[in-house]
Amino acid sequence: MNNKIRAAVAGGAGYTGGELIRLLLNHPNIEIAGITSQSRAGMAVASVHRDLAGDTELVFEKTLPRTSIDVLFLCLGHERSRQFIRENDLEKVGHIIDLSRDFRSPNSNPEGKRRFIYGMPESYPDPATYAKEAKAFGNVANPGCFASAIELALIPLARAKWLQDDIHVHAITGATGAGARLSETSHFPYRDNNLSVYKAFRHQHTGEIRETLSIAMEAEIPQLHFVPIRGDFSRGILASIYTSCNRDQAEAIELYRNYYAAHPFVHISDNELSMKDVVNTNKCLIHIEKHGHMLHITSVLDNLLKGASGTALQNMNLITGLPQTTGLQLKSIVY
DSSP states (O other): OTTSEEEEEESOSSHHHHHHHHHHHTOTTEEEEEEEOSSSTTSBHHHHSGGGTTTOOOBOBSSOOSSOEEEEEEOSOTTTHHHHHHHSOOTTEEEEEEOSSTTOSTTSOOBTTBEEEEOOGGGSSSHHHHHHHHHHHEEEEOOOHHHHHHHHHHHHHHHTTOOOSOEEEEEEEOGGGGOSSOOTTTSHHHHTTOOEEOSTTTOTTHHHHHHHHHHHHTSOOOOEEEEEEEOSSSSOEEEEEEEEOSSOHHHHHHHHHHHTTTOTTEEEOSSOOOGGGTTTSSOEEEEEEEETTEEEEEEEEOTTIIIIIHHHHHHHHHHTTSOTTTTOOOOOOOO
16 A cells, blocks of 8 residues: 555545545555545545445545645636635645646646646656656646547647638537536536537637647637537537648648547547547547548547546556556446
8 A cells, every 4th residue: 555646635525536536446556545625525435426335435625634634626617726725734745746726727727836737648648758748747647637628629730730721610518528516518408419519719618728729839829710519418529610821631630640640648539539439438539531622630539537636546556656557547437
């Protein structure tokens, strides 16, 4: 036990927190030091995440343990992580991996002595370079779910400076993307057999996507037109993206395959994609076609894994010196 990484989760009762707990319980190098929840304190973790019956006797606590914690995951929701860091004594916490948007922007102010790196390992051509940077920062701001699907589909083009014209994105997400708290648009009668556009051209991830791609391209990217869609399914994101490109399909596929060759979770598929190819995995699959002057890119990932908790664990592996795939060799549901 002494050689294990002591990890804790703040805000473990929601969808993202639950998915992270499942991953941590099955990670060979992790000892869970504590899980907090303000709304479920005193309740058994398995009474909230009921699939964990028989897997853990852990109980939700009101506060973090006073003992040392190697890695603290913040699953608190947007605009709550910074407040949590200010209000809690975290001197005994080594690294923080924050799953909110509070520290994602490069222009975000650090919190005390803590600086946060934008936590997309694939934004660097070489994972080792990213790991070195992440260790230097010490703390990670995990990317958003829509942002992950769209950025992974476009980073190779940005790095190659092939983004020269407007970028059009339609992306559909599952109901878990809205979080566990009920809202009018997450109730079953609304969501079932229904699709709806929301926050067209003004989704909160748009700025994050623009910043990440502009840094990759070393220039401001062209206009990004992003239309998000609510899907009538639980989990998964499919992003359909097109932009004008003067390179042919074979060149584009070669660019993507070369760029992602060292990244174990992103793969270029010759087949048209569906979300079930990736649900319950930490993979992002990408399919590329050229139609006339338009390059069409499809990307699919699981919003709770590669779009959230899976990447958080991937970041923990990298920042602690483990192989990034440790604990993340997961199986899709397929059918």
